[in-house]
Amino acid sequence: MQTLNNSPFADTIVTPEKPAKLWMPKRVLFTPDALDEPFGQEIYERVSKYNLPVEILKNNRLTGLRGETERETYKLAKSTLAIVNAPPSAFKLRPIPPSADFQFHLAEGCPAHCQYCYLAGSLQGPPAIRVFANLPLILKNTLHYQLPDRITSFEASCYTDPLSIEHLTGSLAETIRFFSSQTGSHLRFVTKFDAVEPLLHIDHNSRSRWRISLNANIISRRLEGGTAPVSARIEALRKLALPRELGGGNYPIGVVLAPIMPVPNWQEEYRLLLDELMQKLDFPTNLTFELITHRFTPGSKEVLSEWYPNTSLEMDESNRAIKRNKFGGSKYVYLPETMKAMKKFFYREINERFPEAEILYWT
């Protein structure tokens, strides 16, 4: 059983939690095509209310996102919100096992700074936040992918954290409303943010499952820059699940525990997290768990090492097992005995505290 004893987590000094703030970009770009879309105009109005510097581009190509170094490019891109139309390729939906039948995208990119970010190596080019103005077409397109024999699940957060930019876009509210009337579809998304109030009173018909991504405090404070504190996320989850008569959203909810890491005292750290969750969810809920251990690929390690050169994230191939996929790609996961011990621990601890909840998968 490996623990990351050599990692800086061993005697880390955690920073105190800061309250979550709404993210504001340093600049907002609109392409002409995006501004032609009615939904693009709605975003323009929302953004204008915040008095943000808005530029209307001369053509539909995004330029000016690169600095002199990779680090400068990262800083420049991560403070830029670009409103664009999704390209034709966004209308060919791909499966996303084990999370959902298909994935689709409201946006690409995220303003947070998680040092293990799943987007590293998945998205090409500078990591600007691109929001899709042709969202109504993207939503309608999901109807072509409904399976004939069962309710089809659609995951909307593979390439973005949709709540992180919701105050500027309104895309998530639009999407929840759309799915509320689709009897053959089910929406899923996940966030590390907590500004859920404006979305509590939307009619969702229980066709959207909000999931909140959680981790042990020691990991989150160290690696999840720019996100809401874990306690605030748990509070948000409570509000989402509470019945309407108690001021909540009455949504089906989920917890995505990710990325799980065997840091020193990991059992104790994760027990504290599950205890806090149990205290806050002290009423009947429709709750699922998804359990995802940390992994990286050669490509994601390369990108993350450029974005976060001083990271304390352990990405030592010699401590890992290789998992290959059918397309010839490989990823580095924890060693089998570590995986086995962690899986046993999480199933036991979750089942003890949340006997009614379903654990959807461990990976």
Ligand code: SF4
């Ligand atoms: S919240 Fe998700 S998408 Fe955003 S930086 Fe963190 S891992 Fe990446």
